[in-house]
Amino acid sequence: MARQSMRKSRPVAAAVAAALGACYLTTAFVMPPAEEGPAAAGRREALLGLAGAAATLSSQPAEAFEGAGQWMGYYADPQHPMCPRKIVYEYDLYDKAQMMVDGGDGNPGCEKKVLSRWTAKVDWKAGSDEITIDFSKKGGPAGVVGKWDTDGIVFPDGNKWKKIISYNTGNGQGI
Structure with missing residues (x-):
């Protein structure tokens, strides 16, 4: 039963991963360069994390x-x-x-x-x-x-x- 629910969720996970990837790319190219300091680091960490999350959401456990x-x-x-x-x-x-x-x-x-x-x-x-x-x-x-x-x-x-x-x-x- 768990395998059936995982199979059904794969297309959803793939769609979410694609959407997150598109958001990341849009954000990376549209946002102005970050200022220096803690705020810049926080935004960069969030963008890196978003890209990584998009890449692994469709992974099988x-x-x-x-x-x-x-x-x-x-x-x-x-x-x-x-x-x-x-x-x-x-x-x-x-x-x-x-x-x-x-x-x-x-x-x-x-x-x-x-x-x-x-x-x-x-x-x-x-x-x-x-x-x-x-x-x-x-x-x-x-x-x-x-x-x-x-x-x-x-x-x-x-x-x-x-x-x-x-x-x-x-x-x-x-x-």
Whole structure:
């Protein structure tokens, strides 16, 4: 029954994703350049989040990640302003699902440009308030534990990725 409702919702999700994408493109080309300061960063984060939400609304949830809704979404990283941080699940060539962080880095932020894109594998257990991220593919440490803290993920160095947009994982959690 859940699969039938997901099949029926795919065209709706695709239509919503297309509408959000059109809104983003219209906004990106029609709005004047943002002023500098906190207001500019907030508007840019919203636009980046809107674009990302449009791209992932039509994604199918992985049954293996039922209950992972609090983690899935877009985050703001204060140590890398405006750089993408998105926790998603991805499928490999064998249709095996894996939770991942899709990210990018600039110098040090991405206000002007994302200089490099990367992915990091995430380990998570159902019901846990912790995840473990392997940043070694981007030159960072492996086994970094992040703990859920009200509205984001806190890391051992004190950095906190604040969740800015959630998305529906198909199990009633998310938006």
